[in-house]
Each structure stands twice: as C-alpha cells, then as structure tokens.
Amino acid sequence: MSVITNNTMLSTVALAALYNVEDPEIGLNVVDLGLVYQVDFDEAKKEIYLTMTLTTQFCPMGETIKDAAERALEQAFLGFKINISIVFDPPWSPERISAEGQEYLNR
Secondary structure (H helix, E strand, O other), X not given: OOOEEXXXXXXXXXXXXXXXXXXXXXXXXXXXXXXXXXXXXXXXXXXXXXXXXXXXXXXXXXXXXXXXXXXXXXXXXXXXXXXXXXXXXXXXXXXXXXXXXXXXXXX
C-alpha cells in the first residue's frame, strides 16, 4: 500500500489523522483498507487535496466515510481547506489492504 504525496512530512500527519476514520461496515480504518490513493498540500493556499476511493461505487457509507475523513483532516490541519475527490479508477481491490489490515481482518 503506497500513498502518493507532494509532501512526505505533512502526509505522515494526514495519514495519522485518517487512521481514525473507519469504514463502518468493515471496521477497518481507511488507510489500512487501502482507500487513500493520494494526499497533496498547497501550503501557500492552506489547502489539502485528498484522493480516495471506496470499496464499491455503491458503498452505502460513502458520504459518511468522506465526511469523517474531512473532519479528521480539519482537526489535524486547523485553518486548511480540505478538498476530497472520490475516484474509482483504479478500482479498489482487497490487494490494497495493508499487512496490518489483513492481520486485523483475519483475527
């Protein structure tokens, strides 16, 4: 699982915040689930651009997950505008789940 970013240090902070966002149906955070594709920062404009996906295009919890991700980033980066794009290309697959996520799901 790798996340594309233009700022590794800030991305580490963002991903730490997103570890608190769970897919309510699966019970695993969006980072370990492999739903986060990219997080970029425009420090001059105080904006964050998060590109993520959902397990399916018809995920009934999609808005809930997106809203929770936005709140988590707003708390970690006070005063930043959060821009979240939900994409389905490339489509999510179970291979994106981290080793820690696999261990959690196979307990």
